Amino acid sequence: MTFWRPSSGVSCLLGLITCLGCVASFNITPMTSGLRSAFSATRSSSMLGGTQRAVTFDRLLVNIGNDFNPDTGSFRCRLPGAYYFSFTVGKFPKKMLSVMLVKNGMEVQAMAYDGYQKQGRKVQSQSVMVSLRPMDTVYLLLQEKPDYAIYSNVGPYITFSGYLTYPDSTSSVGYLNNHLSPPGLHLPGCPPSIDPYYDWRRTTPSEEPRSAFSVARTLSALGESRGRREREALTFDVEYVNIGGHFNRTSGRFTCHFPGAYYFAFTVGKHPRRAVSVKLMTGRGEVRAMVFNEDMSRRRETQSQSLLLSLKKGDSVWLYSQQEDGYAVYSNQGRYTTFSGFLVYPDVESMYRDRTFT
Known part of the structure; x- marks a missing residue:
């Protein structure tokens, strides 16, 4: 009795189908959407110093990954990496302005400030990139004294945005590998999995351009x-x-x-x-x-x-x-x-x- 033995190409195809079936069971989309994190929110009302510390928001424009909570004004890191944050705040008439970008409740990263107490309104902006680990939090704090305030209305003066610029390379590769195959698994007759840092134009592996x-x-x-x-x-x-x-x-x-x-x-x-x-x-x-x-x-x-x-x-x-x-x-x-x-x-x-x- 003779038994059919699949060729190496067929073995590879069967292995690939099996692998894709496992991936599908995790509902992983192309390029793994789990590696994305971004938000943008606005506030349409003013806020006086001393009423609350964290600046909260009433309109959420973007929240990829659901890492930002507008009710608390807090972004919680899910994916380690370098994040770029920017914010703009309106200055309340006859009040000073002092808003800080804070990491983990006590580390001041940057500040927007205006010490004028004139009648007119204006806006001040600030931006910075910070390195975050899982569970780190970032939010905006208004100076607590009653001499300070931020201004906004239905045409929002107050905005807060942030996004993952570069994920931690080790964790992102690990995330991909964990959903494709166990480490070291290699199906007979199949080519090895592609190194995510390999450029097809080069003959040797190299790291992707990051700066x-x-x-x-x-x-x-x-x-x-x-x-x-x-x-x-x-x-x-x-x-x-x-x-x-x-x-x-x-x-x-x-x-x-x-x-x-x-x-x-x-x-x-x-x-x-x-x-x-x-x-x-x-x-x-x-x-x-x-x-x-x-x-x-x-x-x-x-x-x-x-x-x-x-x-x-x-x-x-x-x-x-x-x-x-x-x-x-x-x-x-x-x-x-x-x-x-x-x-x-x-x-x-x-x-x-x-x-x-x-």
Whole structure:
């Protein structure tokens, strides 16, 4: 009696069908939607200091992964990785504004501030990227004193957004592997599973292009009249995230290692009795964007700016604060002054060209 023995190709196909059946039982969608986390919420009413601490929200625009609770105003991390947060708050007439982005209830990450108590309304913004572990929480806190408040109405002044920029590579790969096959399982006659970090254009495995940083200052930087001198980059003493190690805190410069489109955002504090003029620079001093405020009052406030830049390998990006007397950047432990950037889309063709001809 003869028995039919499937060929190696058929064995592989049968194994694949079995594997896919297991995956289907877990209801895993393509690219595993569980690796996504993002939210955006707005508030349509004002809030006075002392009534409650955490800023809550009444409209949820996006909540991928359901990690944000608008009723408590709290985001709870489900997937470890680097998250980018941004918020904008309205200033209440004749009240001061002080809103902090807080991690785990006590670690102040960044602040939006306006010390003016004038009649008019305005908005202040802030953004930062932070590294989170599972169960970490992030939310906004309003200064508790009654002299402080935030303003909004049906055209929301108050917004809060956040999203997972780069998941922790180890945990994300583990998540994929746990839903495909046990470690070391290899079906006879089948090719091994594809390394998620393998680029088909290369002959050797390599890590995917990742580049991100987020830093802050806790000290002010005062301009001085010392005659003509070289433009010096604004430096930073707090590092939240530095994926790839492409930002140098000592020099204050980001150096591009992967060509592509990068997003940059910065917020700076205005010093009492001094103007503020901070420029986002590339290379040897090309101005790409700036913030400016020449109000010489004794009050403090923050100014923000952001944009996308197309960078080539070796390009540098940095902040320049006007160094003459009468100008300054203000900050303290509340971290008024922040600077963030990350790779949005790599230029794959340029990267391939660089690897081919170097």
